[in-house]
Amino acid sequence: MPRAIAYYRPDSVEDAVALLQEPSHRPLAGGTILNGDDDPTPIAMVDLQGCSLDGISDTGDSLRMGAMTTLQDLVYDERVPTGLSEAARAELPSTLRTLATVGGTVATGNADSVLLAALLVHEARIELLGPDGHETTPLEDILTSGLAAGHVVTAVEVDPSGGCARHSTARTPSDTPIVSATARVANDGLRLALTGVADHPVLVDPADPTAGLDPIGDFRGSADYRRKLAEVLAGRALLALEETA
Ligand SMILES: Cc1cc2nc3c(=O)[nH]c(=O)nc-3n(C[C@H](O)[C@H](O)[C@H](O)COP(=O)(O)OP(=O)(O)OC[C@H]3O[C@@H](n4cnc5c(N)ncnc54)[C@H](O)[C@@H]3O)c2cc1C
Structure with missing residues (x-):
């Protein structure tokens, strides 16, 4: 601590x-x-617990989750699309899900976070408050550049439409995936996000998922193994989407 x-x-x-x-x-x-x-x-x-940043609201076209919404809230709220609630369940054990928040997950930007991957394919926009006032930024930009000091994530807004499919490989079924692929059918086409292949979860081109990837190997898998997993898991996730369409 x-x-x-x-x-x-x-x-x-x-x-x-x-x-x-x-x-x-x-x-x-x-x-x-x-x-x-x-x-x-x-x-x-x-x-931040006294700042009224919890709660989920549904406007039809978008779903807004206050930054202090817990991962367990995402699992149980029926308005949350299945792809997001299943990712929240997979992220952490229930003892931690009741504490960990959506805002903390965004601010941390963990490379292995399947919840961040699900937020990316759901086109998440991050509402922030900083010294110069309110702003909204795509999640992708926050993950790439990091959260500016002195800023608070106040909410995460997503497009809840469209089906999702996730495939992953881990050392054991309950372990954090070494690599995962999450795909979603959006109004304007497919979206695909990978974990375990960069220093944060990334959106990739569904037609060429491993283009430009330069994973770093560790004790769970070499760079080559991760690249190969990315290719195979992306193919499986995209196929699973086709089969459910
Ligand atoms: C694969 C994986 C495994 C993990 N394993 C564990 C584990 O075993 N044990 C564990 O405890 N955690 C683990 N985590 C991490 C953690 O549970 C999540 O990232 C969690 O959601 C953090 O949320 P929190 O609310 O607890 O954040 P906090 O611990 O409260 O904060 C985390 C960081 O985010 C910042 N922050 C929090 N909220 C905001 C906000 N609204 N605006 C701006 N900055 C903010 C804090 O200042 C801090 O720097 C794991 C994550 C992943 C992806």
Whole structure:
């Protein structure tokens, strides 16, 4: 756990953003990472739980999930498309799902996150509040560039339409996938996202899924193995979509 030198619990997200302009201050959401890592850096925690950032709303064309919505909420809310709820279930065990939040998942940008892959194929847009006000950014951009300091993810908005299929390979059925492929039929064609082949989940061309990929190997799989898995799993996910169409 980082060395917590102070704890704040603001009542509004505007107050949270004001506190977060101090370089040593960090947003605290579910705390599964922030309270779990062993980084000794002194930080002041700005707890977002009083900022009214939870809840899911459905406008028909889009589904909006407040940043403090937990992964367990995604599993149980019937308005959440199956591809997202199944990815939330696969992401973490239930003990952590009740704590971990959508906003924390986006801010962390874990390379193996099947939930981030599902959000990518559902065309997720990230609502942020920073010192210059509100902005909305595609998830892809946040994963590529990282979240700017002093900003809070306030919500994640997705297009809930279209079916999804995911194929993955892991060392055991309950282990984190080494590589996964998630495909979705969108109004304007197919979308395909991969995990385990870059330093964050990536959207790729369904017609040429491994173009430009340069995976880094580790104890779970070499770069070549990951590239090969990406090709095979992408093919399976796309085929599964065709079969259900
Ligand atoms: C494959 C995989 C395995 C994992 N395994 C584990 C595990 O075993 N144990 C575990 O504890 N976690 C694990 N995680 C990670 C973690 O559960 C998720 O990333 C989680 O969703 C983090 O959410 P949180 O709300 O708990 O974040 P927190 O721990 O509260 O915060 C995480 C980071 O995000 C920032 N942050 C949080 N919310 C916001 C926001 N709204 N706006 C801006 N920044 C924000 C925090 O400042 C911090 O830097 C795993 C993730 C993956 C993908």
